Amino acid sequence: MEAATATRRRPLWLTALAPVAVLAVAIGLFVALDAPGLDRIGVPQEELVVERTVLRPGEIELNLRNDGADPVQVRQAIVNDGFVSFEQSDQEIGRLASSEVRIQYPWIEGQAYEVILLTATGVTVDHAIDAATETPGADVGFYGLMALIGLYVGVIPVAIGMLWLPWVRSVDPKWMRFLLAFTVGLLTFLGIDALLEGTELAGEGAQALGGATLVWVGAVAAYLGLTGVDGWLRARRGTPAGESGTGERAAFLVALGIGLHNLGEGLAIGSAYAIGSLALGAALVVGFALHNTTEGLAIVAPVARDRRPRARTLILLGLLAGAPAILGAWIGASAFNPSLAALLFGVGAGAIAQVVVQIARQLRERDGGRLEPLSAGGLVLGLVVMYTTGLLISV
Amino acid sequence: MSKLWNTQVSRRRLLGGAAAGGAALPMLHELVPHRALHGSATDAEAAIEHQRAGHRGSGHLGATGRVDARRNGFDPQAMLRDFDEGTVRGGVREWEIVAQDREIEVAPGVKYAAWTYNGRVPGPTLRAKEGERLRVRFTNGSSHPHTMHFHGVHRDVMDGVPGVGPGNIAPGEATIYEFDATPFGLHHYHCHSTPLAEHIAKGLYGMFVIDPAKGRPQADELVMVMNGFDTNFDRSNEVYAVNTVAFAYMDEPIRVTRGELVRIYLVNILEYDLVNSFHLHANFFDYYPTGTRLEPRDFTDTVLQGQGERGILEVRFPYAGKYMFHAHVSEFAELGWMGFFEVTE
Numbered sequence: 001m002e003a004a005t006a007t008r009r010r011p012l013w014l015t016a017l018a019p020v021a022v023l024a025v026a027i028g029l030f031v032a033l034d035a036p037g038l039d040r041i042g043v044p045q046e047e048l049v050v051e052r053t054v055l056r057p058g059e060i061e062l063n064l065r066n067d068g069a070d071p072v073q074v075r076q077a078i079v080n081d082g083f084v085s086f087e088q089s090d091q092e093i094g095r096l097a098s099s100e101v102r103i104q105y106p107w108i109e110g111q112a113y114e115v116i117l118l119t120a121t122g123v124t125v126d127h128a129i130d131a132a133t134e135t136p137g138a139d140v141g142f143y144g145l146m147a148l149i150g151l152y153v154g155v156i157p158v159a160i161g162m163l164w165l166p167w168v169r170s171v172d173p174k175w176m177r178f179l180l181a182f183t184v185g186l187l188t189f190l191g192i193d194a195l196l197e198g199t200e201l202a203g204e205g206a207q208a209l210g211g212a213t214l215v216w217v218g219a220v221a222a223y224l225g226l227t228g229v230d231g232w233l234r235a236r237r238g239t240p241a242g243e244s245g246t247g248e249r250a251a252f253l254v255a256l257g258i259g260l261h262n263l264g265e266g267l268a269i270g271s272a273y274a275i276g277s278l279a280l281g282a283a284l285v286v287g288f289a290l291h292n293t294t295e296g297l298a299i300v301a302p303v304a305r306d307r308r309p310r311a312r313t314l315i316l317l318g319l320l321a322g323a324p325a326i327l328g329a330w331i332g333a334s335a336f337n338p339s340l341a342a343l344l345f346g347v348g349a350g351a352i353a354q355v356v357v358q359i360a361r362q363l364r365e366r367d368g369g370r371l372e373p374l375s376a377g378g379l380v381l382g383l384v385v386m387y388t389t390g391l392l393i394s395v
Numbered sequence: 396m397s398k399l400w401n402t403q404v405s406r407r408r409l410l411g412g413a414a415a416g417g418a419a420l421p422m423l424h425e426l427v428p429h430r431a432l433h434g435s436a437t438d439a440e441a442a443i444e445h446q447r448a449g450h451r452g453s454g455h456l457g458a459t460g461r462v463d464a465r466r467n468g469f470d471p472q473a474m475l476r477d478f479d480e481g482t483v484r485g486g487v488r489e490w491e492i493v494a495q496d497r498e499i500e501v502a503p504g505v506k507y508a509a510w511t512y513n514g515r516v517p518g519p520t521l522r523a524k525e526g527e528r529l530r531v532r533f534t535n536g537s538s539h540p541h542t543m544h545f546h547g548v549h550r551d552v553m554d555g556v557p558g559v560g561p562g563n564i565a566p567g568e569a570t571i572y573e574f575d576a577t578p579f580g581l582h583h584y585h586c587h588s589t590p591l592a593e594h595i596a597k598g599l600y601g602m603f604v605i606d607p608a609k610g611r612p613q614a615d616e617l618v619m620v621m622n623g624f625d626t627n628f629d630r631s632n633e634v635y636a637v638n639t640v641a642f643a644y645m646d647e648p649i650r651v652t653r654g655e656l657v658r659i660y661l662v663n664i665l666e667y668d669l670v671n672s673f674h675l676h677a678n679f680f681d682y683y684p685t686g687t688r689l690e691p692r693d694f695t696d697t698v699l700q701g702q703g704e705r706g707i708l709e710v711r712f713p714y715a716g717k718y719m720f721h722a723h724v725s726e727f728a729e730l731g732w733m734g735f736f737e738v739t740e
Contacts, residue, residue, distance in 0.1 A: 076502050
């Protein structure tokens with residue numbers, strides 16, 4: 001009897017922790033005894049991924065991550081068929097750890113280089129530099145330039161797109177449905193684009209960090225996170241679940257989703273600029289402007305039927321959607337990491353998926369539970385417009 | 396004043412050496428500018444001599460760090476002048492050779508799982524005199540089958556190829572190769588088990604010198620085996636060298652004496668690349684392909700050798716200083732096959 005009482009009185013959390021404690025002890029013993037009964041076969045698996053390349057006059061810096069199962073020791077560096085002097089931050093790079101290698105080499109602007117790192121066991125890690133160009137230094141001028149690019153491709157086009165608001169407000173309800181469907185179409189395109197671009201970036205990063213899984217984890221987390229935010233907003237305003245509620249909330253979610261997408265776009269632009277593969281110029285800015293102006297339309301479409309929205313709200317929505325491009329460009333150009341970028345693209349895709357579901361719900365309510373031909377047409381047109389304007393961009 | 400010619404003593408010593416070298420005296424007259432022979436250095440040389448005092452050790456493109464010769468078990472410096480004449484027993488010159496698997500360091504910090512003869516790459520430089528009877532007791536202490544295939548003239552059963560005579564020698568087994576030292580010249584030996592390129596590339600090779608019956612003129616003799624290592628098994632070499640260790644003679648130049656005859660035994664045992672070459676800076680040498688004739692075929696500063704090709708170089712350095720030598724296949728040079736001679740009085 002007494003024992004049973006004691007069991008009942010033991011705090012519940014302690015019971016939950018017991019298996020964790022047993023696991024910790026088991027792991028400790030297993031490691032201490034050097035995995036009894038399990039003998040390794042084969043040779044060490046040495047894999048390194050170059051996450052970032054920084055070129056300074058007379059120097060090539062590679063940021064490495066150990067992508068394999070075993071520690072790696074870089075012992076020699078070869079540039080274009082010749083051993084070169086180098087320094088490294090770590091004599092041994094542990095699993096998943098990162099390290100820097102700085103190679104002294106008189107590289108020439110615009111030329112291609114092949115860098116080979118030779119490990120202690122003779123394994124080679126190849127890294128191609130397609131066209132050498134000095135990596136911009138992280139000074140005020142550089143951050144200013146990245147801010148300007150972010151402004152051009154993110155904030156300004158979105159703001160221009162929002163100028164459709166007065167027209168949207170006065171348009172026939174039938175055409176309003178068409179516009180919402182158009183918005184769903186272009187957001188769907190952005191979502192697909194983010195998933196694919198994220199997957200591509202994940203391929204360049206360390207596979208041990210998750211690879212393409214990062215994109216999907218990011219997407220699902222963002223989708224669920226935004227659904228939670230939406231539910232919280234509804235609860236606060238007392239809107240019953242399942243009803244669309246105010247357009248302002250929908251507009252906020254659209255702006256947030258687009259903002260996360262533009263963060264990814266900024267990353268891509270910034271990193272391309274840093275490695276010199278970005279053709280900065282009118283074509284790029286014009287392409288992004290056309291591409292992203294439609295995003296402004298997507299933000300204002302949900303608020304069209306509301307009472308007159310406040311200017312402050314509209315400005316904040318515009319900044320929420322456009323300004324992350326600036327932040328993305330900063331990160332992309334100064335601390336690019338393909339795995340992080342892949343995760344962010346996934347987050348963008350998940351956010352957009354959530355917004356698509358929101359607007360699609362509104363659309364269905366207005367369509368009376370069916371997809372009208374006009375709405376279907378708007379959806380397809382949205383996809384086509386995004387695809388076509390997307391052709392103008394190449395990052 | 397050029398340091399080289401400023402004393403009677405050094406001139407006499409040089410002339411003496413040249414006379415011993417036979418054809419070398421006219422060579423030196425061709426080689427050394429008349430003005431230098433008679434005393435004065437050029438103004439440009441004087442200016443550089445003046446600068447030299449202040450500058451030392453400007454960085455070169457090369458490997459980072461140094462190879463630990465002691466841990467490797469062989470020192471490229473010692474290897475240069477290490478000739479193994481074996482032991483003569485009952486009129487037969489004998490060697491004991493053991494094949495061993497051994498991890499060696501081919502460039503600073505870069506390990507290579509080599510297959511070796513007597514624990515070193517290249518294997519010992521076996522040296523005999525023309526016409527002698529030779530006996531090589533070969534034991535395979537490696538975990539793979541191997542042979543010893545000698546270049547030279549001998550019967551098929553002593554050729555060290557699989558399927559003929561003793562054929563492949565299994566791990567733990569031993570055999571005896573016996574043949575006569577002929578013809579005189581510079582030859583080599585290597586494993587002939589299949590896959591052939593791999594058995595050679597992993598380090599199973601060495602130099603085999605047969606001196607002519609009457610000998611060669613007295614000289615400072617150097618062994619240079621041009622080799623390379625495919626560290627990542629892609630059938631192309633990552634590291635190139637002469638005597639295994641990349642840049643070994645950049646870090647520590649080969650010391651030779653000004654005016655003295657230097658004889659270089661040069662073998663190209665490189666796999667996966669078709670040709671290799673040897674280029675000497677600021678000097679010319681007599682070249683005896685395969686060393687089987689006593690007259691030089693060439694007076695040049697660059698020789699090209701295909702796989703398995705070899706030859707003897709004879710040279711005198713007229714000036715003190717540091718003189719580079721390297722493969723004029725420049726890609727090999729910067730991947731390790733590059734070094735210096737340091738010529739002193």
